[in-house]
Amino acid sequence: MATAEWILIFVSVYVFSLDAAEWHYAGDHGIYEWPQDFPHCGEVRQSPIDFPKVEDMTYSKMTPIEFHGFDDPSKYLLKLENNGHTVKVNVESGDVYVEGGGLPGRFKTAQFHFHWGHSGDEGSEHTFNGHNFPMELHVVNYNEKYGNISNAATKGGDGLAVLGFWYQVSDHDNYALAPLINELGQVPVKGSKLNLTGVNLGLLLPIHMDEYNPHFYRYSGSLTTPPCFQSVVWTVFDNKMPISSAQLQMFQNLHEDKELQGDHFLVDNFRPTQPLNDRIIYRNFEVATTGHEQQQQQQEHQQAPRRKAKVNVRLHLVD
Template sequence: MTVVLSNAGNIWTYRGSLGPDHWHIDYPHCGGTHQSPIDLQTRDAVVDPTHLSPIVFYGYDRVSNLNYTLENNGHTVQIGLNEKTMMISGGGLSDTYIAEQFHFHWGAVDERGSEHSLNGRYFPMEMHIVHYNKKYGNISSSVDKADGLAVLGFFFEVGRFNFHFQEIINNFGDIQYNDEKVQIHSIPMIDLMPARLANYYRYVGSLTTPPCYESVTWTIFNETIEIAEEQLVQFRTTIFENDKSDGGVSMDLSDDYRPVQCMFRRRLYASHPSLKYNAATQNVMVVGDGNSAASNEPHRISLFFMCSAWLWFLQLFFSL
């Protein structure tokens, strides 16, 4: 999750020697045991509809006269919410959280792009709406607190043309390169979200970008957002990670997602019994290239052994 501090400190990327496998060298929190994203294994979810009541949204249906700040920060497309009037509470959250910004993670093809996965299935894009705890005053003071941030996550699926998101995409020509930004007309956030928001998953985790502070209460909604293939192509072909002054070939920003992390001893919670279904049923779910979600099985096995080895190392280290 790209928030403040994402451009601070050492340089990091999503590929090569500065990619996710190496983040922990310069950012120790990235090697923690409560990291994000994760694979949402629904068969392991604890159903808790009493605690996980519907989230209460304040100001999400209003539009002010202030503009949003649309920015390419070299890691994602981010929209800064300049007026801090949108808030959430309830839904098992301990406090009131104020919306700071929202941003996207997307893949070069439809079969990948989301940071979280659902029973091994990935989506072409994921949106995060980042909120900070009101009691800390601002996001800079909240980002490293255990209860500092609450992030709402939404999966995208290829489908109908989304006119609301097109209002954002229409401005991509002004933010093609790193560190470019433009003011755009504000949009009611409720228009960008699914209609049904009562069903969601919950777990405690971290920022998905350096410094990877373990300060996030994650809410991942079950209902997806539809977007047309040609709109996804705009993300993939017009947004670059390099500076305009670099010259030469522009570097595509696609595949700006961190691989799923070990769950360790954390719990995944669900707000409704319908969200806890047998993961085996997902093997018949068709993804973009016609393959079933069963094709992700080797990845899940690899993740299992990696997490087991990491847990063994931690136990050995702390026993010394």
């Protein structure tokens, strides 16, 4: 057999074994054992991260992300699933994709899922300047040039584009979430699933909120669960979406086992933030400088040695 064929078989078996291996957030095969069980989880471009203050990010002129096909539920088929790690909505069919916003290609939407805690104090994977949020939504998209999500997930740099959205607790229900939350009781245990109808994907995102702005943060990272492939272009949006305590409780009532067993609730399904390791975090919006910063910049400009005029162009490249 040709060497190339042996390599293909080895890679296929390797990826399959990673997907099939057991992992948890706590206990045996928990988060702190992931790097031993899944070597990619111990690499240097891991996710999630803690975003610093916007002043400490690098500005890059990126257009708003374009969402295509999200607003017509008649054009796609969704399946809701409790997989024991999260509640996930798979996009089974339909032409749903994202592009623009500095993304390296057109990315087809494969699924979205949630991360939450046992209370309203924490639950998000990404944090902002040390601040936690009670829930985070991830919309997972794969680069169409790789054909499918399994193939794209192994491609470093531009295989996947994951969009992250934070939630904050509100005094009122988020009615856009109601069609989804009303079905959570139908997937109470690991392995339970059902076809999901009447859910408008676009309404689950802040793009239709009155106070929506297209501000987002961008960095290169990884899947936040094993096998932790470093193939993700991360985009986390500045807008926070509302969720009531009662709605959050519906997620917290789910179970992580195949049977309803006591207090084995599906909660705290988030990975701690990982070291940044000199990665650059970009923002697609400018921030106003304070009077002190402007004065400091003027002083630095006046003290700088004068040189012959020339054009100095610096390109900020986004993986």
